[in-house]
Amino acid sequence: MNELNPHISVDCVVFGFDFEKLNVLVIDRGSNDTSRMALPGNLIYNYEHLDEAATRVLEELTGIKNIYLEQIGAFGDPLRAKKQSDQEWLKSIRSEPGARVITVAYFSLVKMADYIPHASSFAKVASWVSVKEISLLAFDHLEILSAAKDTLKQKIKIQPIGFNLLPEKFTLSQLHRLYEAILEKPLDKRNFRRKIQKLDIISPLREKQSGVPHKPSQLYKFNKEKYELLTKIGFDNFGF
Amino acid sequence: MNELNPHISVDCVVFGFDFEKLNVLVIDRGSNDTSRMALPGNLIYNYEHLDEAATRVLEELTGIKNIYLEQIGAFGDPLRAKKQSDQEWLKSIRSEPGARVITVAYFSLVKMADYIPHASSFAKVASWVSVKEISLLAFDHLEILSAAKDTLKQKIKIQPIGFNLLPEKFTLSQLHRLYEAILEKPLDKRNFRRKIQKLDIISPLREKQSGVPHKPSQLYKFNKEKYELLTKIGFDNFGF
């Protein structure tokens, strides 16, 4: 048995929604070649909780605090260091030859407006890429992304986490398109609206869209209090 | 930053069903004191996949192969080594002072008859303990057990994994009690039977119970083929 202990990193799948499709934050490690794009991640400190490490990595990258974060699981097989060939990255983690990396993956939901790549003053620049356009990523990050999508799909069926992807004020159409984007299937407009309204976890505001070249839409906000009531009853099924 | 790398272990929550309640395999590390009971687990080898490590640990412990295993997630905060006081265990993992342990937790579903503690010829003896009776475990294992129960509850709603806990031939009543035990809520007998039969993933055998002091029950087997058909349609909701 090799006595080397593995390195532990956290990788984050940060989802954002642009009112049309799901996007993910990726770090461009050179060209525009997707095989050189990676999920944001870093080694954990020795004194750090796993969840805190993920929070830190995201804040270092985007400056966003109070981010919705959820663990996906642990990834990393012993061949990972051999499969990937990025010597620079290997050095950057102070890798001894033969040492492996185990990564604990997280997924995160943020309001896209909270992170605008070129406005950021952070070292590595991450950029938003449509989830559908990603067919290759560095390391095992494609597998992690895939797991993140699955976890998100499941999770949104039992908890109202989608609101983390929308601004405080949003329209039913935006919420509708969000659910369609996450679940990757069309949902009937009227049935969706009826269902979401019956849940009674969103409240209409005294405000409508303005400046849009069509009928302005009613704005709503997520009603956390009413949702808390539901969970106390053991509610865990949004029926999608 | 401390340069020590953490140790990685796998811990397994092995569920078994005795036709009445859910049980878990725990290792008795001394007395009958539950604070000294722990989930089976071990350090991973450096050349080992995470899933393989979990498979190995279980086989070393119980001799069972082809076990249903699913990752729950990674656990372990930097204080774990301080919180727990078991010096013997610390030594057994060759722990440097200050080194932390991160554990990747798995849950596993086995047929209880496949592992009978005292018939085993394995070093550490694990024993079956009713899940409901466990209110304390060593390390952070109670937290892991709790996560395992939650994961199992969710998972059984979308995949027919419960059959891993039953023998090849089982009765509808046994399946019924299994679902009640996992979901921790009563399910109406007739409604349960109707629902499970409509799914069409179990097939009656030309065989009935015998030797029981009551009306003998029809035996069924899980029909994997029909289930595969369902999944191809994207079916993922058992409606519990």
Place this chain on the structure above:
DNA sequence: TTACTTTGTGTCCTAATTACACTATCAAAT
């Protein structure tokens, strides 16, 4: 033969789901 135990079944009522199409309201262009 009786007592005991568990199996196995059907109906009614309510709630949830699906499929489906037209009018209303705004900005922009003419």
Place this chain on the structure above:
DNA sequence: ATTTGATAGTGTAATTAGGACACAAAGTAA
């Protein structure tokens, strides 16, 4: 001022699923 284009917003009917509920049947044991 009128038209065009775009999206918002709404209801109903038919089907399907879910929940509550009680009694006869088939075996063993006494």
